Amino acid sequence: MNIPAEKPSTFGSIFFPEGRTISVRVPDYQRAYSWDWKQIELFIGDLIKYQGSGKGYYFGHFIAEKVGGDTEERWEIVDGQQRITTFVLFLMACRSLSPSGHSAYSMIQRFSTVSYDAKSLESMGDGSRMSNFLDANKNFGPKNPPSDKDVIEGLGLSEDEFTSSQRRMAFALLHFRHAFLDGKLKESEIEGYIGVIMNAHCSRDLAPDKSVAVNIFEMHNTRGVPLTTVEIIKATLMKYVYDHPGGDSDSEVKKIQTEFGEIYRMEERLAAGSFRGEITMDQLLRLHLRVVDDGTKKKASEFDSPALNANADALVAYVDGKLGELGPAGGVKYARDLAREFKKSVRIVSETLPGWDKKDPLVGDVMILDRDPSCQFFLIICRRLEEAADQANGRLGSGSLLLWERLLFTRDFHDEYHGLWYRDNFPALYESCGLNEAQIAETLRCYLENGFRPERTKGLQSIVAAFLEKNKERVLNGAFDWRGPKMTYTIYKYEVSNRANIRDVMKGYSMEHILPQEWKWEWVEAEDVPPKKLSKAEQEGVQRKIGSYINGIGNLLLLTPGENASQGNRHPATKDYGNKKGGSYEEHGENREKWRSSANWENLIQERGNKIYDFMLKYFLDAPASSSGAEAGDGNA
Numbered sequence: 001m002n003i004p005a006e007k008p009s010t011f012g013s014i015f016f017p018e019g020r021t022i023s024v025r026v027p028d029y030q031r032a033y034s035w036d037w038k039q040i041e042l043f044i045g046d047l048i049k050y051q052g053s054g055k056g057y058y059f060g061h062f063i064a065e066k067v068g069g070d071t072e073e074r075w076e077i078v079d080g081q082q083r084i085t086t087f088v089l090f091l092m093a094c095r096s097l098s099p100s101g102h103s104a105y106s107m108i109q110r111f112s113t114v115s116y117d118a119k120s121l122e123s124m125g126d127g128s129r130m131s132n133f134l135d136a137n138k139n140f141g142p143k144n145p146p147s148d149k150d151v152i153e154g155l156g157l158s159e160d161e162f163t164s165s166q167r168r169m170a171f172a173l174l175h176f177r178h179a180f181l182d183g184k185l186k187e188s189e190i191e192g193y194i195g196v197i198m199n200a201h202c203s204r205d206l207a208p209d210k211s212v213a214v215n216i217f218e219m220h221n222t223r224g225v226p227l228t229t230v231e232i233i234k235a236t237l238m239k240y241v242y243d244h245p246g247g248d249s250d251s252e253v254k255k256i257q258t259e260f261g262e263i264y265r266m267e268e269r270l271a272a273g274s275f276r277g278e279i280t281m282d283q284l285l286r287l288h289l290r291v292v293d294d295g296t297k298k299k300a301s302e303f304d305s306p307a308l309n310a311n312a313d314a315l316v317a318y319v320d321g322k323l324g325e326l327g328p329a330g331g332v333k334y335a336r337d338l339a340r341e342f343k344k345s346v347r348i349v350s351e352t353l354p355g356w357d358k359k360d361p362l363v364g365d366v367m368i369l370d371r372d373p374s375c376q377f378f379l380i381i382c383r384r385l386e387e388a389a390d391q392a393n394g395r396l397g398s399g400s401l402l403l404w405e406r407l408l409f410t411r412d413f414h415d416e417y418h419g420l421w422y423r424d425n426f427p428a429l430y431e432s433c434g435l436n437e438a439q440i441a442e443t444l445r446c447y448l449e450n451g452f453r454p455e456r457t458k459g460l461q462s463i464v465a466a467f468l469e470k471n472k473e474r475v476l477n478g479a480f481d482w483r484g485p486k487m488t489y490t491i492y493k494y495e496v497s498n499r500a501n502i503r504d505v506m507k508g509y510s511m512e513h514i515l516p517q518e519w520k521w522e523w524v525e526a527e528d529v530p531p532k533k534l535s536k537a538e539q540e541g542v543q544r545k546i547g548s549y550i551n552g553i554g555n556l557l558l559l560t561p562g563e564n565a566s567q568g569n570r571h572p573a574t575k576d577y578g579n580k581k582g583g584s585y586e587e588h589g590e591n592r593e594k595w596r597s598s599a600n601w602e603n604l605i606q607e608r609g610n611k612i613y614d615f616m617l618k619y620f621l622d623a624p625a626s627s628s629g630a631e632a633g634d635g636n637a
Contacts, residue, residue, distance in 0.1 A: 011059050012198035015084075015107065023074045024064075026081045026113045028261030031231060032165035032268070033085050033113065037142050040175045043086055044184065047193045050200075059083065059200035065207050075206070085113060087197055089169060092124060093176035094190045096131045104194050116265045120157045120166045124173065129156055133173075138181060140174040163268035229282040229312040233319055234260050237335035244328040252336060259339035262346075269350035275357070275364040276371055276506055279349065284375070286310055288345040289318060291376045291430060292383070294337035303427035308372065344392040348382045349375065352393050361496075361503070362401040368506045369489050370408045373426050377404065380430055385437065396437055403444035409620045410448070410464045413486055416456040424452045461621050468617065475616075476609045479553035480511065491558055494615045500583025502558055510564040512557040514588065515550055515601055518569045524598045549602050554609025557584060571595075584608065 015022060035043075050057040062080035066073065077084060088111045095105050108125050112118050124130055133154035137146050151170045152159050179185040185193065234256070241252045263281070271278050291303050306318040319338070323331040357363040366374040385394025396404075417423045429452075432443045451457025468475070471482075479487040488509070495502055524542060525532055534542065549555070557577070559567070567575050573595040577585040587608075594600045617624070 009202055009204060010198065011087075011200045011202045012104075014062065014202055014204050016103070016198070020073060021110065023110045023112075024084065024107070025074060025076050025111075026085070027076045027257065028114050028116070028264065029234065029257035030077070030081055030114060031228070031264055032117055032163065033082065033169050034165065035082050035086055035172065036168060037171075037175065039082075040086070040172050043090070044176070044179050047185065047196050050196045051189055051192045057196055057200040059197060059202050061203045061205070063205045063207065078207070081113075084111065085169070086172060088121075089124075089172045090176055090197075091194070092130060093134070093173050093180075094194065096127060096134055096177070097180060097187050098190045099127060102191060102194055104198055114165075114261070114264065116161065117163060117165050117169070120155070120161070120163075121169060123156045124169060126156070129154075130173065133170075134177040137174050138178075140171075140178050145171060146174075164271060165268060229315055230263070230285055232312070232316055233285065234339075236316065236319055236323075237339060240323050240335050241332050244332055252332060255336055256339045259343045262343050266346045266350045269354075270346060273350050273354040274507065275367040275503075277508060279371070279375070281346070282312070282315075284345060284349055285342065286315060287372060287375050288342055288379060289315060292341050292345060292379055293322070294334050295341045296337075298431070300425075300427035300431040303376075303430050344383070344390070345379050348379060348392055352382055353378060356395055360398055360401065362398060362405060364503065365493070365496075366401065366405050366408060368492070369405060369485075373408065374404070376426070376430065380433065381440065384433065384435055384440075396440065400437055400441045400444060403441060403448055406620055407444060407448045409486065409489065410460055411452060413483070414457070414460075414463045414467045416451075416453070416463060420453065420456075426452075428452075465617065465621050468613075468621075472613065475553050475613050476606060477549050477552040479609075480513075480551035480556060487553055487556070488558070490612060490616045490620075491553065491556055493619060494612045495558065495583035495585075497615065497619070498583040499581070500585055501581060502583075505558050505560055508561060509558050510561040512559045512564045512567060513550065514555050514557055514572050514575065514595075515546075515605065516569040516572075517550060519546065519550075520569075520571075523571055527597060527599075546598075546601070549605050552605055552609045553612050554605040554607065557588075572601075 015024065046057065060080060060083055062084075063078040064075035064080075065078055067076050088108055091102075091105055091108055094102075095108070113121050133151075136154060137150070140146065146154070148162060148167065149159075151157065151167060152162055155170060157166060176185070180187055237256055238253050241256065267281055270281060270284065286306065286308075289306055290308070291297060293302075297303060306314055310318070322334055326334050353363055353367070363378075381396060382392045382394045385396070386392050387394070411424060429443065429447055432446075433440045434443065448460060449458075451460040451463075457463060474482045475487070488511070492502065492506060521534070521539070525534055559577075563579075572588075573592050575588065577588050580586075588595075591604060594604060
């Protein structure tokens with residue numbers, strides 16, 4: 001980037017002006033600290049590149065709102081907070097190594113981040129505590145991070161209020177210290193590194209009020225982490241309110257800011273509380289807009305937009321369109337209501353559902369089974385059954401949740417949708433759900449009986465039972481390559497019914513073959529005494545035989561990717577799943593000696609496969625077990 005020739009502003013001249021003391025704060029409606037290893041590495045690389053080079057370094061554009069007077073000036077950072085926070089963390093790390101001297105250290109005391117992380121950042125600024133923390137983690141690296149417990153105890157943080165952004169700040173401190181330890185940065189050059197930032201060319205917009213600040217922010221993106229869709233929507237709503245004043249527009253924007261402050265406070269819990277993978281704020285926004293929006297959606301025709309696969313541009317266009325069609329007064333109300341309702345949805349998914357799941361694990365199970373429709377279902381149900389206005393904390397009983405689980409599992413587990421372009425119709429189901437649990441349960445029973453396309457799926461449970469009977473051979477001998485999500489969920493529920501605690505596995509599972517797909521010939525040949533070398537014809541026969549059952553459901557086990565990798569392609573008799581209790585994990589240990597002989601492999605796999613198949617019939621269809629299999633447990637998750 002070309003730097004203007006006429007006396008450009010520097011970071012030092014902007015944030016350390018002579019004769020004035022400026023306090024810098026990140027308001028709660030901003031995103032929490034989000035820089036990770038990649039961005040910190042780039043920051044360190046810039047320090048090394050420009051230290052002593054004589055070249056001008058550009059540290060970016062900053063947008064701030066002036067909220068204090070001339071004697072005690074305070075700025076709220078609208079854009080640039082990730083860079084300023086990183087510099088403050090770097091100053092903390094430098095001060096732990098070289099405590100005396102640099103005037104830039106004053107920024108540590110006059111900078112504060114979002115309120116839910118402010119105390120923790122202040123605690124990190126405690127010199128002696130941080131030095132001890134850094135010294136205790138000298139081996140820090142991307143593959144060797146300290147545990148959350150170590151971070152909390154080492155920096156004196158609150159376990160109840162610990163967030164992922166606090167973890168990232170602590171890791172940034174360790175990253176900087178590690179860079180000094182391994183020689184990438186030199187302690188003797190600390191003043192020069194700080195000088196790179198202090199003398200860096202910067203530009204700044206100091207807005208006298210939020211109106212200007214928000215207009216600038218909407219058009220600006222940062223160097224480090226791109227704006228999320230939620231942030232763009234937030235800026236869009238705030239800008240609309242300022243562009244269409246009607247009454248106290250400043251007060252209206254503060255309401256929106258307050259709502260988003262709460263939203264960002266809950267963002268860390270949203271990621272931590274997910275049941276299958278990580279649900280991001282942007283993903284939740286898409287689902288929220290489909291079924292809630294500003295809280296006025298009631299009809300099936302309204303639950304279809306924006307599209308389930310809508311990208312960021314489509315979501316922003318949807319909100320822009322709603323603002324435009326409602327007119328100034330309606331648009332301002334829509335902006336305020338959307339912010340309020342989205343906050344409720346974030347609270348439902350980050351707090352209500354995890355709390356409810358502790359009492360009834362079917363909540364998390366249906367999120368694992370089919371996340372998008374289940375999330376939308378809960379966003380509606382928690383509102384319709386709320387205990388008091390604006391609580392959005394309504395709950396269903398286990399019986400109703402079991403109906404929902406069975407509907408999700410059976411709805412498309414058949415051939416009747418073949419040739420249909422438009423299949424399920426969740427919007428119609430959402431509209432049909434009434435205002436009490438009895439009405440909701442009746443709606444679910446109706447759909448469970450007739451399916452989503454009654455002309456084809458009336459008698460849904462019988463249709464699915466017949467489909468499973470027709471494809472029993474596929475389940476028992478080819479489940480790995482057939483109807484993957486259904487087979488995976490069946491195995492999960494079967495293991496849970498047999499007291500295996502594998503919920504965490506489902507956040508990012510891997511499918512383990514107990515008898516590896518890449519089994520070895522010597523395992524078969526070495527069983528004869530003396531070992532017998534099989535002929536080509538004999539090998540082909542064994543190959544066909546093992547190949548006929550090795551991908552059956554009875555040979556599949558759910559593990560984390562790391563656990564799966566650690567098992568490798570070892571002989572099944574040498575595999576140990578002892579870190580997991582219950583279910584097939586313990587059963588494998590009991591059967592280890594049987595696995596030593598290849599003559600037992602098929603029987604072991606088929607026996608477990610039949611148990612899982614019968615469990616699937618009984619649990620999801622309430623159907624009798626097949627005559628060839630033993631009865632399985634039927635406990636809930």
